Amino acid sequence: MSTHEGTLFDGLGEPDASLPSxxxxxxxxxxxxxxFTRCAERSNLEDRFSSVLRQSIDEVLDGQRTGRYDLKxxxxxxxxxxxTKVEIVCQNEFGFSDGSRMDYKISGVxxxxxxxxxxxxxxxxxAMGQICLVMSADDEKSTFDVGLVHVAExxxxxxxxxxxKRQMSASGRSAIRWIFKSGRLRRNILLGLNDEKKRLIFSGSTGQQRVNNLFENLLGQMIDRTTVQTTARQLDAPKRVRDARRHLASKGIVILGHQNESVRVASALGIAVPDKSSWISVRxxxxxxxxxxxxxxxxxxxxYVRARDDDPAFPAPAVAH
Structure with a gap:
């Protein structure tokens, strides 16, 4: 198996020959x-690590209470x-038992x-002499790295x-056996917006107004529950979306979900079908x-067809969501 971005490595990267044999x-x-290789054969390992890191970052940001979406x-x-959060969520996702001296026990190690x-x-x-599962995430680039390393002097x-605590040396990094290098981290939608889009969305004085702005200004983009909650600074994302459907209907905007007529409409228009707890708007x-x-x-x-920017607004048709 080749070693390219976002791909499970097969024990990859030979150790640096200049290091002790x-x-x-x-x-x-x-x-x-x-x-982990066997785990990948049972499920999508990249998605699972992405979910671990996305959940950990989002929970610490706590956007629904703080409105934060930037790790800075x-x-x-x-x-x-x-x-610590990553350690906990990772253990829960993969079902690792507690280690004797370290955090986890994996395949008896x-x-x-x-x-x-x-x-x-x-x-x-x-951790000297032990095995470390090293993980990092770049929320701006939407990437993550995961690897294993045997800690030695x-x-x-x-x-x-x-x-x-001591930092790993540059030559020591070459000892890491990568599981993923530049894996795909689920995108932080708000973080990736330009200043004008952020201004348009967050100009609303209430949570519902901001959610309305979100779906009006991000047509055709998949919006997840966390993004809705962070924008609204409220917990009930599905209700905010239901109300946004009513408020935006006069502008011809429909917000499609993961079930009922939404699936048929999205498929017919050639746009992505949302999964559970995600939505996509289209005019x-x-x-x-x-x-x-x-x-x-x-x-x-x-x-109906998807509107162009210069098309006048027509009332949206009623879609059974």
């Missing part, structure tokens, strides 16, 4: 790596806690979980911080008299 081709690393807004204490936003992992004294820098106009507009959909006996 055999030190990093540890049998324990191989056993844990094989566990976290305090130093919160950034430290993010590592003690494994310590280490997360870093920068990929500069700090290794504690007690040769992979660490000399100086320690006040907690006696429709009657198809009659409009040529070259692309795919059409029949709703309640009439035909």
């Amino acid at each position: 055999g030190r990093f081709a540890s049998e324990k690393v191989e056993r844990v790596l094989q566990w 807004d976290l305090s130093k204490t919160e950034k430290t806690y993010l590592g 003690d494994v310590d979980a280490k997360f870093s936003l920068t990929g500069e992992w700090m290794i504690p004294t007690e 040769e992979i660490l820098r000399g100086g320690a911080n006040k907690d006696s 429709l106009v009657p198809a009659e008299g409009r040529s070259g507009y692309g795919r059409q959909v029949e709703i309640n006996g009439s035909w």
